[in-house]
Amino acid sequence: MISTQLLYSLAGVGLFAIGLRATLLHHLLLPRLLALNVCGAGVFLIFIAVAYAGIEGMADPVPHALVLTGIVVAVSATAMALALGRRLESKESETMKSEAMKDE
Amino acid sequence: MIEILWFLVDSMLVLLLLALAWTTCSSRDVMRAVTLFIAMGLLLAIIWARLKAPDLALAEAIIGAGVSGALLLSAISDYPSTAITSHRSPLMHGIINTFTLALTILMSWAVWHGLNMSDGVRLSEQVSSQIPVSGVSNPVTAVLLNFRAYDTLLELAVVLTAVLAVLILNDKRADSAASSPLLRGMTRWLVPLLVVTSGYLLWVGAHAPGGAFQAGAMLAAAMILLQLAYPSIHRGFNLYLLRVLLVAGIFTFVLVGLWMMSANDDFLAYTPAWAGTLILIIETAATISIAAALTLAYIGGRPTGWETGDHVITGKEDAG
Amino acid sequence: MSNAIIWVIMVPFLGSLVSIIWSRYASLIAIISNLAALIASTVILTQVYQSGPFIHELGGWQAGLGISLRADALSSILLVMSMTVISAATFYASTYFTDAAKRARFWPLWLMLTVALNALLLSGDLFNLYVTLELLGLSAVALTALSDNRAALQAAIRYLSIGLLGSLVFLAGVALVYAGYGTLDLAALAKVVQANPLSQVAFGLMTAGLLIKSALFPLHFWLPSAHASAPAPVSAALSALVVKVAVYILLRLWIDVFDLVLTPASAMLLGTLGAIAVIWGSWQALQAQRLKLMAAYSTVAQIGYLFIFLPLIVVLPEGTLQDAAFTALLLMALTHGFAKSAFFLSAGVIQQYCGHDRIAELGGTARALPLTIFVIALSGVALIGLPPSGSFLGKWYLISSSFHAGQWWWIPVIVVGSILATAYVFRILGHAFGPGESIGRVLNWGREEIPALMLALIATLILGFGSAELWDLVAQHGDTTGN
Numbered sequence A: 001m002i003s004t005q006l007l008y009s010l011a012g013v014g015l016f017a018i019g020l021r022a023t024l025l026h027h028l029l030l031p032r033l034l035a036l037n038v039c040g041a042g043v044f045l046i047f048i049a050v051a052y053a054g055i056e057g058m059a060d061p062v063p064h065a066l067v068l069t070g071i072v073v074a075v076s077a078t079a080m081a082l083a084l085g086r087r088l089e090s091k092e093s094e095t096m097k098s099e100a101m102k103d104e
Numbered sequence B: 001m002i003e004i005l006w007f008l009v010d011s012m013l014v015l016l017l018l019a020l021a022w023t024t025c026s027s028r029d030v031m032r033a034v035t036l037f038i039a040m041g042l043l044l045a046i047i048w049a050r051l052k053a054p055d056l057a058l059a060e061a062i063i064g065a066g067v068s069g070a071l072l073l074s075a076i077s078d079y080p081s082t083a084i085t086s087h088r089s090p091l092m093h094g095i096i097n098t099f100t101l102a103l104t105i106l107m108s109w110a111v112w113h114g115l116n117m118s119d120g121v122r123l124s125e126q127v128s129s130q131i132p133v134s135g136v137s138n139p140v141t142a143v144l145l146n147f148r149a150y151d152t153l154l155e156l157a158v159v160l161t162a163v164l165a166v167l168i169l170n171d172k173r174a175d176s177a178a179s180s181p182l183l184r185g186m187t188r189w190l191v192p193l194l195v196v197t198s199g200y201l202l203w204v205g206a207h208a209p210g211g212a213f214q215a216g217a218m219l220a221a222a223m224i225l226l227q228l229a230y231p232s233i234h235r236g237f238n239l240y241l242l243r244v245l246l247v248a249g250i251f252t253f254v255l256v257g258l259w260m261m262s263a264n265d266d267f268l269a270y271t272p273a274w275a276g277t278l279i280l281i282i283e284t285a286a287t288i289s290i291a292a293a294l295t296l297a298y299i300g301g302r303p304t305g306w307e308t309g310d311h312v313i314t315g316k317e318d319a320g
Numbered sequence C: 001m002s003n004a005i006i007w008v009i010m011v012p013f014l015g016s017l018v019s020i021i022w023s024r025y026a027s028l029i030a031i032i033s034n035l036a037a038l039i040a041s042t043v044i045l046t047q048v049y050q051s052g053p054f055i056h057e058l059g060g061w062q063a064g065l066g067i068s069l070r071a072d073a074l075s076s077i078l079l080v081m082s083m084t085v086i087s088a089a090t091f092y093a094s095t096y097f098t099d100a101a102k103r104a105r106f107w108p109l110w111l112m113l114t115v116a117l118n119a120l121l122l123s124g125d126l127f128n129l130y131v132t133l134e135l136l137g138l139s140a141v142a143l144t145a146l147s148d149n150r151a152a153l154q155a156a157i158r159y160l161s162i163g164l165l166g167s168l169v170f171l172a173g174v175a176l177v178y179a180g181y182g183t184l185d186l187a188a189l190a191k192v193v194q195a196n197p198l199s200q201v202a203f204g205l206m207t208a209g210l211l212i213k214s215a216l217f218p219l220h221f222w223l224p225s226a227h228a229s230a231p232a233p234v235s236a237a238l239s240a241l242v243v244k245v246a247v248y249i250l251l252r253l254w255i256d257v258f259d260l261v262l263t264p265a266s267a268m269l270l271g272t273l274g275a276i277a278v279i280w281g282s283w284q285a286l287q288a289q290r291l292k293l294m295a296a297y298s299t300v301a302q303i304g305y306l307f308i309f310l311p312l313i314v315v316l317p318e319g320t321l322q323d324a325a326f327t328a329l330l331l332m333a334l335t336h337g338f339a340k341s342a343f344f345l346s347a348g349v350i351q352q353y354c355g356h357d358r359i360a361e362l363g364g365t366a367r368a369l370p371l372t373i374f375v376i377a378l379s380g381v382a383l384i385g386l387p388p389s390g391s392f393l394g395k396w397y398l399i400s401s402s403f404h405a406g407q408w409w410w411i412p413v414i415v416v417g418s419i420l421a422t423a424y425v426f427r428i429l430g431h432a433f434g435p436g437e438s439i440g441r442v443l444n445w446g447r448e449e450i451p452a453l454m455l456a457l458i459a460t461l462i463l464g465f466g467s468a469e470l471w472d473l474v475a476q477h478g479d480t481t482g483n
Helices: A004-025 A029-051 A061-103 B002-026 B030-050 B054-078 B090-117 B124-134 B139-147 B149-169 B181-204 B212-229 B231-235 B239-264 B275-299 C004-021 C023-051 C073-096 C100-122 C126-147 C150-181 C186-192 C197-214 C223-229 C232-257 C264-287 C291-315 C320-354 C370-384 C390-405 C410-432 C447-465 C467-476
Strands: C054-057 C068-071
Touching: A004 A029, A004 B002, A004 B090, A004 C150, A029 A061, A029 B002, A029 B030, A029 B054, A029 C150, A061 B054, A061 B124, A061 B139, A061 B149, A061 B275, A061 C126, A061 C150, B002 B030, B030 B054, B054 B212, B054 B275, B090 C150, B090 C197, B124 B139, B139 B149, B139 B275, B149 B239, B149 B275, B149 C004, B149 C100, B149 C126, B181 B212, B181 B275, B212 B231, B212 B275, B239 B275, B239 C004, C004 C023, C004 C100, C023 C054, C023 C068, C023 C073, C023 C100, C068 C073, C068 C100, C068 C186, C073 C100, C073 C232, C073 C320, C073 C447, C073 C467, C100 C126, C100 C232, C126 C150, C126 C223, C126 C232, C150 C186, C150 C197, C150 C223, C186 C232, C197 C232, C223 C232, C223 C291, C232 C291, C232 C320, C264 C291, C264 C410, C291 C320, C291 C390, C291 C410, C320 C370, C320 C390, C320 C447, C320 C467, C370 C390, C370 C410, C370 C447, C390 C410, C390 C447, C447 C467
Parallel strands: none
Antiparallel strands: C054 C068
């Protein structure tokens, strides 16, 4: 029976791989963002699994702080990426509209 | 016996997690993918709690599933309604699959090796020994706001940069027609509850799970909820004030650090006697900044008059 | 005076915060902040020169518990270069943006970029490096998107996605390192890291993430469009600095921390990729139709040169030979930093006055904008590697190190790369000196041309003649672990 640490670390590796594969496969923004977030969750899981010290012991607080930072960074990056996508979207529909008007 | 039970529970959680991750990433429908992603975030919160990381469980639920979820869901409406497909050639598919599989094996091997070779000595002993002088008794808060406070400061800078970008890029979010009396009714008692809980989280973070990030995100969640229930409320929000608050919080953090530099000759080195109070001040400032930041990140918008320094807030409305 | 190490990071930070609220005075705030940071960086360099490298533990907590900042020859020299380029570009940027709205949005982000660069160069902690990398990436992307046209936005989105992937792969490596060694402090790690599967995989992951960020072939595809469509001062910072600091972190890890883990084969792999980058990047630069696109491809090539040094440094025995190779790498990195930023600022001037940067239509520019063309010629000299520029010495030592290490196959690559560089520089000059109307009047000494001139002079003259000092500095105080 494998230890809890190992089980969850491997789960983290699995998440990382799933997210990485999806990032490489997709090229649309939203699926890519989701995949990157999954990838990040995998790395976080590795950190926390490593920090775990059993039900009785005190878990190592440093990785907890690091992952907290990581979550906030991830949500900021996601917000920014979505804003960029939205701006590009509006630019592209602007050009389509002006081209349609030119045709008329 | 109990170990076997724990193992079964853990295996179930892990399998569910991997399944959610896989379906999120391979789903063809955008709405489904985002919903599964939010579900995965909530499951992750449960796992953090299982792994004795309650601060993280709170943060993941509020920020990872909550705020992220709100952002992603509102992005779907801007997104063209095409199904998600991968345009890579089968050869590329094969290469990526093989590559990822190989990487998984390599990393698993490395992890197994690493867990065996380390003598388990982590930094927890060092942290425990220094907690009495840190000013708080929650070890995660001690690390976040005392030992590694510089990282937290830079992290706030990251948040600020992202919010600046969001504000620059887009007009304010359009008034959605999605509100309903049910939502409004629920919001009326939910929002005060959220605000009070956020204050509690901030206060209790010194000696129990909680802290600035969770509190700030909860406040932001309350604001987002208000925005959803009363869509025209952003006209009443003083967005200039939000920006000032965002900056003021981070500014306070830096000033405390510099003040300590002049008092103790080192940046962010708290005098042990004042450490608790200083941390509370910084945490309050950070809460305000995070709340303002996440609210602005959701509402977006380029308030007119920002560039010329006027305080006129009308905000532009989206054409569609 | 160890507080200079704090001020160099915090002054631009405060400047950024203030410029959000007082946007009317943002240009002034930015100029003052960056000049102050420049002074602080020279103080740090002087301190390293006089008393050797030093580590500053923030908050006084012991290494591992807290975060440490470190300054040695490599990081303090790069810091001074970074602040010089940023300051020059700041002066230029104050005249570049005509739209008040764009100006107000530019300055806070620009100052954050400065903070990120400085914090990264001085960081001594693996996770702190990750946070600074993210700050750098986000501010760079936001600045790229300021051009607000389709090309820039598309490039920015791609830059962001690839950048996030690179940071996450890097972070995965950091997680593995923590799993195995229980510490994140670079100095502490340098003492305990040994060659074992965990270190190798972690090292590989971190290197991969950094290779994405430093745009080494074949992971360079995001760079040309991003650097070409960003506003000119931003492009200058991106090519000269943002890409460089990723190489800096890589060097730090390869030479300081993981020196027992790396193998000559992996170094050879990176060197080969670098060689391909030199040829391919120079060839694409020759074909480019626009000045900024040409400059961006040229950056891909010049980064390639830096990576060719790796297998040489790894193979050469410790001592004067290895030091010479290391210093030559530094010299090439510095020269490129100054020359490329001068080039981009000049391209910006041309774009301001001619309304475009298409090379084929540059006829008559030599008469109309003599100073700018002179600057382009000067930086071209540095990019090709002609004497007395710093990169001449750099390439010279690269060639001689190849002989000493028995790796003569890099020499034809360097020669071909230099020939191609000569071709694309002379292509620009040929068109500029050709017949044409250009802007129809002559600009003798535009204020916006001065920063570029300063940078080009540093690249071509000062670095070339002043390299002896550099050799001393590196030989005495290579780095904090005494390598």
